[in-house]
Amino acid sequence: MGILAYMQRIGRSLMVPVAVLPAAAILIGIGNWINGMPWGSGSIVATFLTQSGGAIIGNMAILFAIGVAYGMSKDKDGAAALSGLVGFLIITTLLSTKSYALFNGIDIEQAGWEKLVPLAYDKINNQFIGILVGVISAEIYNRFNSVELHKTLAFFSGKRLVPIIVSIVMLLVSFILYFIWPMVFSILTSFGEQIKDLGSAGAGIYGFFNRLLIPVGLHHALNSVFWFDVAGINDIGNFLQPEKSLAAGTATIGITGRYQAGFFPIMMFGLPGAALAMYHTAKKGNKDKTASIMLAASFAAFFTGITEPLEFAFMFVAPVLYLIHAILTGISLFIAATMQWISGFAFSAGLIDMLLQSGNPLAVHWYMLILQGLVFFVVYYVVFRFVIVKFNLKTPGREDDDSADTTVEETQQKATTSDLSTLAQQYLAIIGGKENLTNIDSCITRLRLSVKDTDLIDEQAAKALGAMAVIKLGKTGVQIVVGQQAEKIANHMKELA
Structure with missing residues (x-):
């Protein structure tokens, strides 16, 4: 390994x-x-x-x-x-x-x-x-x-x-x-x-690398x-x-929370703005499908702060957008820390955590993060839309016609994936069967698998099943981004393997 x-x-x-x-x-x-x-x-x-x-x-x-x-x-x-x-x-x-x-x-x-x-x-x-x-x-x-x-x-x-x-x-x-x-x-x-x-x-530098390391899971x-x-x-x-912490002198009002606060404008507003840009730039025939994906992912980002479904939608198909996203995240943390607009979280920077911490004595001018977020919504929308159109990036809904078309066979295949056991069996086949599998694990939205040979993995088949991304890590490691049912799918795969 x-x-x-x-x-x-x-x-x-x-x-x-x-x-x-x-x-x-x-x-x-x-x-x-x-x-x-x-x-x-x-x-x-x-x-x-x-x-x-x-x-x-x-x-x-x-x-x-x-x-x-x-x-x-x-x-x-x-x-x-x-x-x-x-x-x-x-x-x-x-x-x-x-x-x-x-x-x-x-x-x-x-x-x-x-x-x-x-x-x-x-x-x-x-x-x-x-x-x-x-x-x-x-x-x-x-x-x-x-x-x-x-x-x-x-x-x-x-x-x-x-x-x-x-x-x-x-x-x-x-x-x-x-x-x-x-x-x-x-x-x-x-x-x-x-x-x-x-x-x-320092907060801005941390924010930049926090996003930049997500593709490899080291964040x-x-x-x-x-x-x-x-x-x-x-x-x-x-x-x-x-x-x-205030009594012990380990916390300072306006300072403590600076490595968390700037994520709220990004997760609650910035990324939904990017989602709207991807929807508006999708091809006419793909808008409905793109809208359903982007709406669900934006809802998760805004309320819970879970952003991987949105980030993986453009992370690999348009890496320049992801680099822009990492830079904007760093800028957001820098602004929030500079202005001392502070809030914190225990899970992620979504609305639920923001409301829970609104009564925290260390949450200083936390409501200004909402105003900052509205600005970042516009910035993300304008920048993403411009870059997507300017460089003709293949974001969701803008794929080439031959890859965007859905055949009857694929439609029938996707119809069976509501059964998680069946879905797990299909993913098991995609990675080369249980003979190629050495370890199964999961995180919030990813299957984290160890295999004997990543070359045996069918990436296109995985995406046809609904996977947002397939990340190969050398010859023996792979992550498949499947959404918030990752743990359940992994458990079914363990039973089958």
């Missing part, structure tokens, strides 16, 4: 712990809303809700260890998740400030003993360590989950053996980290500080640096716990 494909596996697995964030957003959002009402100030109910949501945010590091271990395990087994938990507890205990003091003969009873311990050990409980532990635990699980021991130790065979091996390995990892963690921590925090020092420009890894406590930024964690 190539380094790119491996990084994609890690990026995909990060979605497992991130998926719990909407629960935290709902609890904290409603709690902040109640607390902001004249009748709700100091409400026990508001405190109950915000503290419940804070419990999720405050333990993201351990959720990353568990979620990444589970997400990268080959059969998504609970034993891998348990191993991630075991590994995380061992490392964070052995490398805690008290453990360091014990190892170095520092008397923890004396006043100010904490100052004698390097700061890195006080920050060992972070998402970077969680990801590291999760990756190691998953690799150990994938290697040893079927090992059979001598019959006298048969009880500890197979999956029961994995947490034991992880425990031993984490002792070695802790020993290594004892010496190198301060250096790693310094590098990570230095990177975070450099981005912070760039201010609004999740990039997001973890800015949104979570990997490099000391922790934009989402600090934003969703305003009282705690």
Whole structure:
């Protein structure tokens, strides 16, 4: 497996712990809303809700260890998740400030003993360590989950053996980290500080690369640096716990949330503007079909912030448009950060998250993001329409006649795809059958498959089934963008394989 494909596996697995964030957003959002009402100030109910949501945010590091271990395990087994938990507890205990003091003969009873311990050990409980532990635990699980021991130790065979091996390995990892963690921590925090020092420009640069990495699925890894406590930024964690982060000095009104705010104008307004441009430039005979696709995708982007169905509609057929999209995203984050129009999210930058965070004390002039969004709607529409017509780009509805025509056979084939089991069977045949398949996984909108040979995959047949894109990653990796039923299709494929 190539380094790119491996990084994609890690990026995909990060979605497992991130998926719990909407629960935290709902609890904290409603709690902040109640607390902001004249009748709700100091409400026990508001405190109950915000503290419940804070419990999720405050333990993201351990959720990353568990979620990444589970997400990268080959059969998504609970034993891998348990191993991630075991590994995380061992490392964070052995490398805690008290453990360091014990190892170095520092008397923890004396006043100010904490100052004698390097700061890195006080920050060992972070998402970077969680990801590291999760990756190691998953690799150990994938290697040893079927090992059979001598019959006298048969009880500890197979999956029961994995947490034991992880425990031993984490002792070695802790020993290594004892010496190198301060250096790693310094590098990570230095990177975070450099981005912070760039201010609004840093937010814009992040926004540009966030979109640019989506085609290869590495944007999740990039997001973890800015949104979570990997490099000391922790934009989402600090934003969703305003009282705690403001009191601790880890949040600043008008600053915290700058790596999230600029996405709202793009996802809620900009991309729907691009969709309208693609509809207006579609050929006359294809307008109805194009309208149905663009309307559904725009609805998802506006309300939930899920943009992949729209982005993949032009990402590969018109890469120049996608580059423009990435640049405009960077500009949007730069503007929002500069003007201090701030809001945040736990899932994505859609209307639902915007409304949930409207009562957050760190949400400054959040309503101005709507005005900015209306401007970006016009900008996207004008720019996309001009570029599409000027360069005769083959965006949806503008395909050549021979590829745009739908035969009776294709129509009948598409009619059967409402049955997900049948659809999974068809996708299985398209990728060369189960003989060519080595691993099945999924993300929000993509089938993420490992195969023996990507040359056996029929891209045109996949698109005839409704796939928005087929992304081949070397000779053994492929992603098929199928929409929000990806997980269900993947589950049916696992049953068939």
